[in-house]
Amino acid sequence: MTEAAAPAQAPAAETGRRIARVLIDSPLPQLDRLFDYAVPDELGDVSPGTRIKAPLRTAGRVVDGFVIEIDSEPDASRPLSEIESVVSPVVVLPDRLYRLARRVADRAAGSASDVLRLAIPKRQVRVEKSWQPVTQVPDVDESALRRAREVVGAYDGLDAVLDDGGRAAVEAIPVQQGDAPGWATLLAAAATLEWARTRSSILIVPDYRDQELLLAALAELLPAEAVVRHDARQSNSDRYRAYLRTLDDAPCVVVGNRSAVYSPVQAGLVVVWDDGDPLLAEPLAPYVHARDAALVRQEQEQSALLLVGHTRTTDAERLVVGGWMQDVTATRRTIPQVRLSTPQELEHTTQRVPSSAFAAARAATAEGPVLVQVARPGFAPSLVCATCRAPARCLHCGGPLGARRRGAVPVCGWCGRSANSWRCGQCESDQVRLASSGTERTADELGRAFPGVRVIVSDGAHPVQHVDAKPALVVATRGAEPIAAGGYRAVILLDGARMLQAPELRIGESCLRWWCNAAALAAPGAPVHLVGVNGPVARALATWTPAAYARSELEARAPLHMPPTTRMAQIDGLPASVRAALDAVAELGVRGEAVLGPVPIGDEGRMRALVRFGYAAGQAVATRLRASVIAEAAQSRRGRARTRIPLAVHLDILEPDL
Template structure:
């Protein structure tokens, strides 16, 4: 470097403003010495009039010093928290979703904890995998045809896991742990992404049987800030590890030999913050960029994964010797004849099984009576203040609004002036109250969002659980009864069939080998898919049905919200790309503030072009009179899972 040259730091500023989603050049003062790429810095931003946090993404030398540049104010920490591979992943994921890289990095990099950083040492030994643990893991992997080859070749696969209990844990947890041990023994890291705390705890229990504690790194929102930062620093080290966490764990900066997404149909794997990237999409981008194997595992298959399988992007992997739960269907006609909620066949099976061990009863909703209707005209009972649905917390209690929480004392039906209400549906607590009288002497356990239960012993009990809140039973449930199936299928959602099949399949997988699983009051394709355990076939039929309608995931869908003056120009720019005439739906009015909404349907081949065009429209809007419009700016959400067409 000549005497007249100066060092330049290219900085990515941590800001939610879309117009700042680019690299800024700053002069790097000589007194800072050697500054590595990827460290945190503070830099002045003239437009904001204050100091901003950022990351050094690249360093350069500039011979022409005539250009006016602000200087880096300070180097916050010497620790490299943004390695090149993480920056490239964040950039590519953000570009695909028409978002900002800093929004992705905010999910991937925790806030700095000074004490943790000072005590941290990157000199970590490679965790040892015991021969016995590796033997056990390889035995589990060997049950699946082609799985070991996919792991060795760094391929992509959709894995249909065996739906059975093995001791105190589901087989699915043992399979994921086995894959992690196999990859760790080869000197590479494994990233295991699960939807929620229950799945994570089961997976950690399975890993604890095979690996020492220092080989496993938790990465989730339940951790304290110091623990989360400590875990993040561990994933920066060269020593391999097994990362277990929720959706943001997919961005862990370790060098991954495999990334596994468990139950990708769970909505918890979809990020609720901009740019709304699903963990499945981030994992696909990461695998394409870094290599390593990618597995989507579950008891069911989403249409998103089926699209990849059908297109040849992923291979199918099943167990060499398949086993599935024994599912018994009760058609709706049988319920209509007796007007009962649980048919006699399911009731007798539950009573017999309850004498030997726990029985699971899955219901649609928590609480006592989630909804009430007028006792005379059967009109839905609504709150007089906000119009929300009224429900009952217990038998004989005053109705309470589910939205504003007000008690509806002196309620009167606006249609017929009646003052009495009746129960329209049964929640977990009401079901427990009803079945408790029918099963005298049997322990009743309620598990829902308000009363979470993680595990039940292998003793006689009746477990009433809402979907997704089913606890694990030691040895598996002696019987499973799935209630409210017809009500679940009535939800006005595009993917409700997929969701119901996933809820029911996950509950059925908790049954003991050979135990009956009764699906009550449901027939049709979803019920047949569960009874024959052909979830992949159902996903394939759903995919074929959506293709003529250009619905996701056959097509990608973008949603635009804003004032007509900003939405319509953005749509004109999209139409100029040569999309089909009916690619744009809307705009239509939403709300009372003059805002409109439009949907744009486009193929995957046009994804990069459409994303770039829409992102440019968002940036242009953000730089024009933002203060005057307040919250009325252009809002963009790509890859809508449930488009409201």
């Protein structure tokens, strides 16, 4: 990644015509550049970073935009359109945010306006008029600062990384500190130390559950005025109010989801928690992962950057192996007591909960809560024919049939129709059997096996944040595990073999992440049983060596040139457009085995190709692909082909799909 030149902020001369260089807020790729507009005298002073409205002659309408630069030119003969109005005098796009958006977009072959659309919320007039800038912030309590130093000091070399603005992949201690998980306490402590240095921090987490835990940990160390919440669940006014707070010079701690990485604060620290979570991958163009945006930001601003997790993604391990990131672990490692299934238990695959795990759960429920992790929600997410074992499919749409409760009529998971008169397409049988167990079926079975013990279900339909220390069986899907007061007295990880069967490139590291995050919720000394799994992933969990597993995954992918050992771009569009884009990157030497496809997708005549290329060639490939997108869009515009399928480019895809 290379540093982009910052736009010059030249003051307007006393003589000559004032001009503004404007970034148009438009999804059209051909408009992703700066346009010159004349600034009429009646508008007065126009500052860079303000919202304006300006005419777009090619479209014959007035569009929104941001002033990026104010300059002057002595020769006023050049025909220029004038800015129509200044929407607001508030500078909502500081120069550092524009440079970040520009670099992120260029790296991903996207538009800066698409990035800024994620970063800058819509204007709220009432909030803006009533806003009072924050100029003073309270000091850190000395006892809180002392606790923060103790937490950070438990990690070897982490304090030096924070002091020097370094980069580190941090393996979080898998323990709870009070009612807060150890990782949340670590992030709060690091932000507290930055606050004491009057520097802002950006803490990025995957979802609202993690955000609530982190906010609770921050409340133990910092005053409420120091923390700024950033997430999609806020109202428009609250989100805009939070954004205005991040524009102030006074430091703050921003806590939010993936788009919080674009917060306009002058950050001294950026932290990404659990960067392997797919929720941190942006689903909107230009599809930049929060981790990649944080890496670009750190290089641009020289802030400290931490990738924190119980496990290590192959993306982070690649940076550690290459010497670009420091490996930070606890000075005194504390790991859960993981127990794997015995060879005899592995042979009896029909027994879902082996005797050792059942006995551990029986003993633990006498003391407190027990966590049981399963793969899927619901009662029986999938059914099969009772005679030939063929998957039961809906007769209307072909979707999978499932059961919502024992003895219920099968229901299609796609169209929702009830299969009252279902018959197997293979053997004509009308009987089905349960092929898998979800949270509700597991809870039903365990409830009968543990009479008198509370059974709590936590999944997407029944979210639970916390459970008390009383005896209970907590059945949860991966990622939906509640926090237990004092930790779980035992953790049972079911359906591991089924999880590993998913046809995904990263399924091994994903399973390890799910299991490690669940094991980290166990009380000190509590047993963690991984049921029905052996092999490298199980050994990595038992020995708690996620970094070594990630390194072995990198070594296995390197000969195949699969991500993240190389970068990969996905190109979708009509055949001629895809071929033109492939020809453009072929001029850089990217051809032959580096190109997979193109293959047809969908029913609209579209094609898809995958292009693999090295990191050193990343900027050149992104530039060529972006030029192909712009050329295709301009051609469609000239031909007024409104129904023409656009060329779409997605760099750094997580899972190749052909």
